[in-house]
Amino acid sequence: MTDLVLIEGLAVDAVIGVYDWEREITQNLLVDLEMAWDNRRPAASDDVELALDYADVSSRVSGFLQRRQSQLLETAAEELAADLRQHYGIAWLALTLRKPGAVPQARSVGVRIERGQKP
Numbered sequence: 001m002t003d004l005v006l007i008e009g010l011a012v013d014a015v016i017g018v019y020d021w022e023r024e025i026t027q028n029l030l031v032d033l034e035m036a037w038d039n040r041r042p043a044a045s046d047d048v049e050l051a052l053d054y055a056d057v058s059s060r061v062s063g064f065l066q067r068r069q070s071q072l073l074e075t076a077a078e079e080l081a082a083d084l085r086q087h088y089g090i091a092w093l094a095l096t097l098r099k100p101g102a103v104p105q106a107r108s109v110g111v112r113i114e115r116g117q118k119p
């Protein structure tokens with residue numbers, strides 16, 4: 001059994017893109033995260049210190065993407081996944097990064113990666 005902590009549709013405005021005009025503006029990114037975490041310990045203690053705090057993770061994700069200003073979604077996703085796993089000690093995560101405005105004919109475009117081993 002793998003417990004998860006979830007973040008869905010976290011909106012972040014950031015500089016991202018490969019074209020010159022994209023370096024001059026911010027664009028909306030949407031982040032979904034599934035993070036493996038043993039939720040039994042925080043459940044038993046009712047202590048947020050033992051939980052993977054989704055508010056804290058959300059804040060770190062926003063700051064990371066706003067600072068990084070990568071060209072590709074792939075680069076942002078890979079580096080963000082590594083940062084979160086290292087900082088919080090997350091054994092496995094799935095990260096979806098969407099750029100809804102990038103292709104007007106599509107509802108959204110993006111990338112999804114999984115990193116680590118499910119415990």
Ligand SMILES: Nc1nc2c(c(=O)[nH]1)N=C([C@H](O)[C@@H](O)CO)CN2
Pocket residue numbers: 016017018019022071072073074099102103
């Ligand atoms: N697989 C990807 N394809 C494209 C990306 C990307 O990050 N990953 N980015 C672009 C441009 O920045 C695009 O979003 C501009 O509309 C094109 N293809």
